[in-house]
Amino acid sequence: MNEKFALEVEGLRYGPGDRNLFDSMNLRLESGRCVLLTGENGAGKTTLLRILAGLQKPREGRFRLEGGDFAAWKKMRRILQKRVLYLHQQPYMFDGTVEYNLRFALSRSTGRGAKEELVERALEWVGMSGFRRKYARSLSGGERQRVALARAWLASPTVMLLDEPTANLDAESRERTLRLLRQLRLQGMTLVLASHDPHHFTDLPDRILRLHQGRIFHAAPPPTQKEGSAAVIPLRQELA
């Protein structure tokens, strides 16, 4: 295993029935780097993230993660679900308080005092210290997104995959979310952000990839950050 890469996938095949949405796809995620995954609606961004998180079974593929090299899906799925975190486009809040949602991400072995402190730190980080006892499902979309990020941070995964993390957010919530993502990147978290509109993420990704017709291409960064402008990214070079 090359320590340079947090997650590597080789020969990924996936598709319903006889169709192949992904055919022999290769992907390497460098440790501590942020990748922006773009592509039109229906290109397969969500599916790819769900496979990488162990939530969807590929037809074929070899995964390398944390020193392990796996072709057997059963084994790999367990490790992917433990170490790779997937954040839904609309994060799910468990039926309970914000604190309950955050505590869920902490392992049983974490001491009581440590749990208390970590929850407090996570809430402070996302600027929601006063929300501890609030019912999580009564929060706004932006607040839910921040609770989900705090919860993800507490789970301390190796890789974080975020599906359209700024979709359906107002400008202020979007900026807050982006600020948190920048901080995660500075902390050395390996991030993959999937978005059909890359203009919101200009200063965040180290690499921009485009998913097109079942293949991944390097893409140039978007030229300007223009609100509402069409995201046209030229295909540069197909990934090896």
Added chain:
Amino acid sequence: MTLWEATDHAMRLLLGGDESLWRIIGISFKVSGIAILMATPPAVLTAFALAWLRFPGRRLLISLFSTLLSVPAVVVGLTLYLLLSNQGPLGDWRLLFTQSAMVAGQVVLAFPILVAMGHAALQSVDQRAWETARTLGASFFKAFLLVLRESRFGLLAALLAAYGRIIAEVGASMMLGGNILDYTRNIPTAIALETSKGEFAQGIALGVVLLLLASTLNGLLHYVQGKGGVSTP
């Protein structure tokens, strides 16, 4: 004895702490309590498997449990009677006309209710609940407990409905328990017996207990379902 006199007598039996009456009530609650405790864990596991796992024959099982909902108690009683009678395959167990036989009958009656209603409750949980739990590193068991927690109001409604059904059923208890005084005589079998003897007072008193229980369970059911409605995202 007029209806008014019988009701007056019934109230005096109830409030005066008539020993035999309260023993019958005790047997009812004990047998049905044990039955629901025994039926619930396997029923919840079955409901979970039907709602969240994909395996061949799943749809068939779902429709089978829906069908079993409408099987009359007396048919359940007859089937178990044939199994447990001396000539039956389980005759050596010597369970017929015991509280254990009544428990078995009530477990069989409660199981499909718990599975069918539990399945509906578990199926209504958002798929993202399971996925979020797993992707946060939760074990299969922790994610399973989370899904149960997410559907707790629906599961509790299933439990109350099943309990209400078995504590009031007469067919299976009569056939399997034999209506033996101070041993297998429960509320519904006692009502049937006293009424046939023309002794309405005890029947009315026990009927009042069943009505109170039914309205309490119904009230709880509405409360629980209301709670569940509020918590739905």
